Amino acid sequence: MSGLQPGWLEHRASVLPGHTxxxxxxxxxxxxxxxxxxxxxxxxxxxxxxxxxxxxxxLAANSLEFIESVHAVPRAGAILVPLNSRLATDELEWQLRxxxxxxxxxxxxxxxxxxxxxxxAGIPALPLPLKRESPAAALRDSFVLDDxxxxxxxSGTTGRPKGAMLxxxxxxxxxxxxxxxxxxxxxxxxxxxxxxxxxxxxxxLLRSVIYGTTAVIHPAFDEAGVNRALREDGVSIVSVVSTxxxxxxxxxxxxxxxxVRVVMVGGGPVPKPLLERALxxxxxxxxxxGLTEAASQxxxxxxxxxxxxxxxxxxPLITTAVRxxxxxxxxxxxxVAGPTITSGYWNNPEATAGALIDGWLHTGxxxxxxxxxxxxxxxxxxxxxxxxxxxxxxxxxxxAILAYPGIRAAAVVGLADQEWGQLVxxxxxxxxxxxxxxxxxxxxxxxxxxKVPRIIHEFPELPVTANGKVLRRTVRESLEGTGAAPIQ
Amino acid sequence: MSGLQPGWLEHRASVLPGHTxxxxxxxxxxxxxxxxxxxxxxxxxxxxxxxxxxxxxxLAANSLEFIESVHAVPRAGAILVPLNSRLATDELEWQLRxxxxxxxxxxxxxxxxxxxxxxxAGIPALPLPLKRESPAAALRDSFVLDDxxxxxxxSGTTGRPKGAMLxxxxxxxxxxxxxxxxxxxxxxxxxxxxxxxxxxxxxxLLRSVIYGTTAVIHPAFDEAGVNRALREDGVSIVSVVSTxxxxxxxxxxxxxxxxVRVVMVGGGPVPKPLLERALxxxxxxxxxxGLTEAASQxxxxxxxxxxxxxxxxxxPLITTAVRxxxxxxxxxxxxVAGPTITSGYWNNPEATAGALIDGWLHTGxxxxxxxxxxxxxxxxxxxxxxxxxxxxxxxxxxxAILAYPGIRAAAVVGLADQEWGQLVxxxxxxxxxxxxxxxxxxxxxxxxxxKVPRIIHEFPELPVTANGKVLRRTVRESLEGTGAAPIQ
Numbered sequence: 016m017s018g019l020q021p022g023w024l025e026h027r028a029s030v031l032p033g034h035t036x037x038x039x040x041x042x043x044x045x046x047x048x049x050x051x052x053x054x055x056x057x058x059x060x061x062x063x064x065x066x067x068x069x070x071x072x073x074l075a076a077n078s079l080e081f082i083e084s085v086h087a088v089p090r091a092g093a094i095l096v097p098l099n100s101r102l103a104t105d106e107l108e109w110q111l112r113x114x115x116x117x118x119x120x121x122x123x124x125x126x127x128x129x130x131x132x133x134x135x136a137g138i139p140a141l142p143l144p145l146k147r148e149s150p151a152a153a154l155r156d157s158f159v160l161d162d163x164x165x166x167x168x169x170s171g172t173t174g175r176p177k178g179a180m181l182x183x184x185x186x187x188x189x190x191x192x193x194x195x196x197x198x199x200x201x202x203x204x205x206x207x208x209x210x211x212x213x214x215x216x217x218x219x220l221l222r223s224v225i226y227g228t229t230a231v232i233h234p235a236f237d238e239a240g241v242n243r244a245l246r247e248d249g250v251s252i253v254s255v256v257s258t259x260x261x262x263x264x265x266x267x268x269x270x271x272x273x274x275v276r277v278v279m280v281g282g283g284p285v286p287k288p289l290l291e292r293a294l295x296x297x298x299x300x301x302x303x304x305g306l307t308e309a310a311s312q313x314x315x316x317x318x319x320x321x322x323x324x325x326x327x328x329x330x331p332l333i334t335t336a337v338r339x340x341x342x343x344x345x346x347x348x349x350x351v352a353g354p355t356i357t358s359g360y361w362n363n364p365e366a367t368a369g370a371l372i373d374g375w376l377h378t379g380x381x382x383x384x385x386x387x388x389x390x391x392x393x394x395x396x397x398x399x400x401x402x403x404x405x406x407x408x409x410x411x412x413x414x415a416i417l418a419y420p421g422i423r424a425a426a427v428v429g430l431a432d433q434e435w436g437q438l439v440x441x442x443x444x445x446x447x448x449x450x451x452x453x454x455x456x457x458x459x460x461x462x463x464x465x466k467v468p469r470i471i472h473e474f475p476e477l478p479v480t481a482n483g484k485v486l487r488r489t490v491r492e493s494l495e496g497t498g499a500a501p502i503q
Numbered sequence: 504m505s506g507l508q509p510g511w512l513e514h515r516a517s518v519l520p521g522h523t524x525x526x527x528x529x530x531x532x533x534x535x536x537x538x539x540x541x542x543x544x545x546x547x548x549x550x551x552x553x554x555x556x557x558x559x560x561x562l563a564a565n566s567l568e569f570i571e572s573v574h575a576v577p578r579a580g581a582i583l584v585p586l587n588s589r590l591a592t593d594e595l596e597w598q599l600r601x602x603x604x605x606x607x608x609x610x611x612x613x614x615x616x617x618x619x620x621x622x623x624a625g626i627p628a629l630p631l632p633l634k635r636e637s638p639a640a641a642l643r644d645s646f647v648l649d650d651x652x653x654x655x656x657x658s659g660t661t662g663r664p665k666g667a668m669l670x671x672x673x674x675x676x677x678x679x680x681x682x683x684x685x686x687x688x689x690x691x692x693x694x695x696x697x698x699x700x701x702x703x704x705x706x707x708l709l710r711s712v713i714y715g716t717t718a719v720i721h722p723a724f725d726e727a728g729v730n731r732a733l734r735e736d737g738v739s740i741v742s743v744v745s746t747x748x749x750x751x752x753x754x755x756x757x758x759x760x761x762x763v764r765v766v767m768v769g770g771g772p773v774p775k776p777l778l779e780r781a782l783x784x785x786x787x788x789x790x791x792x793g794l795t796e797a798a799s800q801x802x803x804x805x806x807x808x809x810x811x812x813x814x815x816x817x818x819p820l821i822t823t824a825v826r827x828x829x830x831x832x833x834x835x836x837x838x839v840a841g842p843t844i845t846s847g848y849w850n851n852p853e854a855t856a857g858a859l860i861d862g863w864l865h866t867g868x869x870x871x872x873x874x875x876x877x878x879x880x881x882x883x884x885x886x887x888x889x890x891x892x893x894x895x896x897x898x899x900x901x902x903a904i905l906a907y908p909g910i911r912a913a914a915v916v917g918l919a920d921q922e923w924g925q926l927v928x929x930x931x932x933x934x935x936x937x938x939x940x941x942x943x944x945x946x947x948x949x950x951x952x953x954k955v956p957r958i959i960h961e962f963p964e965l966p967v968t969a970n971g972k973v974l975r976r977t978v979r980e981s982l983e984g985t986g987a988a989p990i991q
Contacts, residue, residue, distance in 0.1 A: 018842060018862075019824065019840055019841065019862060020821075020822050020823075020824070020841050021819070021822075021824050021841075026821045027821075029818055029876050157824065160842070191675075191679040194687055195687070195714055195715060196518075198687050198689040199682055199686050199687040200686055200688075201686040225821065226683055227683060227821075330517055330518050331509070331514075333508075333509070333511065333514045333515075333713070334508050335508075336507065336508070336509050336645065352507055353507065353508050353509075354506060354508065354648070374506075374507060388517050
């Protein structure tokens with residue numbers, strides 16, 4: 016019993032039954048209705064054999080069904096495993112097997128991919144919305160903070176994705192720390208226009224229920240739609256990345272209303288001209304540095320600070336300790352600690368032991384902290400590529416390339432790109448006489464589309480360090496020097 | 504390291520150095536300044552021999568020195584024991600001894616009482632403000648949620664006070680749950696006009712630092728002063744009891760501004776006419792049921808619900824589970840659970856085992872929950888008397904009366920009183936020929952003034968149950984029947 020708390024959605028359905036919990040397109044759902052729908056789905060899961068501690072995967076685009084599942088799975092006592100709907104079948108199958116998922120919930124648009132992956136993993140795929148109601152089952156209506164809520168897969172630099180376990184306590188601390196930074200208006204509406212299966216989207220859903228506010232969900236990012244939501248639908252907070260902010264400002268020349276109180280921008284610093292344009296038009300940009308393993312936000316910087324500390328991600332949230340693994344003032348690996356931090360990787364004690372040392376998460380990101388305490392993120396996980404808001408880990412793409420006949424070496428890097436932030440590019444070394452024309456279509460079958468290099472260039476050899484490690488920086492310069500145009 | 508968090512005041516001094524942390528009279532203190540002052544006092548404590556885990560008691564009226572001490576003691580790694588400045592020397596000495604306090608911090612106005620109590624307990628009394636600065640000591644700048652922050656004494660029905668241990672986590676969960684109920688405006692100013700040594704006042708101080716908002720402190724309740732603060736000083740939230748609300752409304756006929764967003768009323772339900780008057784004048788009354796062992800609020804009811812559910816304390820906060828130890832719908836003891844609940848009583852495993860059973864705190868209060876989930880508090884701890892916002896436990900007063908020569912029996916009850924809520928009254932049985940004229944002055948030396956009965960009436964015998972327990976209800980009726988006037 017110690018540490019036990021009432022379920023968040025159960026609480027909200029009790030105290031704010033008629034308040035809007037979520038808006039998706041023209042549909043709005045109250046807390047009472049969301050609670051009823053989650054209970055129905057939770058009962059179906061229990062009726063279908065799901066038991067406490069089981070993992071239940073979810074493959075769904077942004078939808079009300081996604082939101083229901085997020086609350087239904089814990090009510091059945093199970094752990095949610097949200098899957099990236101852009102992954103290839105092989106990748107989905109691997110995550111289903113690694114998490115030991117007992118079932119895969121899937122929504123109509125992802126039905127074909129889901130049945131394929133589920134059948135490969137030997138588990139049932141359950142279509143949403145449910146066709147018929149099950150008898151009401153006994154559902155969990157309380158939890159302890161240390162219970163695992165979700166497992167979210169995040170690719171490592173060294174190959175296979177790792178399932179970061181995020182507890183109820185991680186999401187709770189993150190919601191509290193964010194509110195104690197941004198304030199909390201009971202009429203807030205937080206817009207998620209990025210995928211809900213990422214920690215950024217999922218945490219908007221949970222935060223809104225914890226606060227008793229409204230989550231507004233868009234099927235995907237659409238600049239005109241976001242602008243309309245900010246101006247007409249009472250959206251007060253929106254989470255985007257820098258390129259999305261740019262597109263919103265480019266879409267028209269109208270100002271934004273005062274009701275927009277926070278534009279949360281993740282995925283890297285906002286360039287000064289863009290920041291100033293946004294402020295001019297009435298968008299209060301709060302830049303943030305976050306990661307899956309920290310249940311989203313780690314540090315934020317407000318508009319007033321951002322101009323004086325350009326490029327900084329600001330200061331840590333109230334719950335979070337940040338330090339740099341290097342002498343004071345010098346760059347080094349960013350370490351974070353506190354109650355928002357994952358308790359470890361599912362089924363992967365080795366990765367957990369490597370990442371969590373004395374309670375400090377070793378992020379792999381490189382940064383420095385200035386004398387006033389502002390954090391600057393210099394390089395994300397060494398060589399992580401962020402393309403259109405999606406993380407691409409070079410090592411994963413390289414190992415796929417190396418599986419192609421006749422490839423001797425490969426190095427994958429990100430090239431600066433105005434539209435996508437970064438573009439995935441590969442430098443390869445082929446055996447004499449090898450035919451590399453089929454490489455791209457080979458990769459398309461094995462990797463999510465956003466991971467497939469848009470630029471592939473052949474070199475006689477790759478630059479390496481004394482101990483044989485590829486010099487990615489030199490590779491990047493070489494690729495930029497080739498002037499190669501992206502493959503359409 | 505697991506569960507470690509940065510210090511709240513350290514965080515605020517870093518991210519909001521120039522924001523007003525506290526206002527007392529004409530003095531305002533920024534977060535940077537409060538941090539500096541708390542560090543100076545913390546250093547003095549360390550320099551004076553205070554070690555991690557030590558208890559440091561505090562005897563001070565509402566003041567900036569009180570606020571500094573609340574932050575300085577934990578920085579020295581010690582546990583704060585705030586003492587009720589209205590207690591008699593014997594009572595103070597007992598709490599100093601029971602807590603094993605290593606030192607007693609005291610503010611100028613309480614200096615005489617403090618030196619007397621400290622010397623009786625054989626520990627040093629340290630006067631505030633500090634006369635000179637100590638060399639800077641190494642101070643704690645992080646904590647884990649399970650660390651004990653304060654020990655707050657609360658009188659039991661069975662005699663000696665018990666020291667409820669409240670952890671950082673209890674205050675943290677309480678602050679979060681309250682914000683997720685009331686919302687949180689970064690410009691909030693929460694007025695404390697009741698003693699800071701009670702959980703209600705102390706939790707306003709900690710909540711404000713956690714939120715990064717401003718605590719406005721009055722030396723004592725003064726209706727004109729509170730009205731002025733609400734109208735001129737930007738106070739947005741104020742905590743009072745019902746009689747204070749009445750006095751505020753009686754003091755003048757002016758309306759209140761919209762910036763007053765919450766008037767939190769504790770200590771029992773607000774009568775309907777008073778509630779309606781307050782709403783008419785623009786005071787949004789949020790009634791609450793709380794207790795020391797729950798770090799303040801347990802349940803609240805908003806104005807819109809209060810009219811339809813008159814007399815109810817509302818629904819539990821998001822972190823808190825409440826149940827009634829009786830068949831559904833019937834009255835019984837109120838049990839509460841969740842992360843705001845005390846981990847137990849200091850140095851009193853017996854009281855802890857009696858109160859905390861399977862994680863549920865047995866409050867001793869009687870209540871019922873209706874079919875819609877609204878809590879009604881019917882009787883507080885059987886026979887607890889609440890007089891002018893202070894708790895008076897009959898058993899404690901009775902045992903003091905019984906120490907007077909010639910007293911055979913005593914029963915102490917509360918009589919309804921328009922001004923104070925309840926008036927302390929005693930029924931006594933004296934030996935034939937005993938002289939009870941000196942009883943009141945005898946009690947004044949041994950008890951805090953608010954505990955000394957204002958009405959004392961002699962009876963030939965007291966009504967008792969079959970097993971010899973005094974029937975308090977009958978005693979109350981008899982005392983009301985005597986028409987005895989309060990002793991001035």
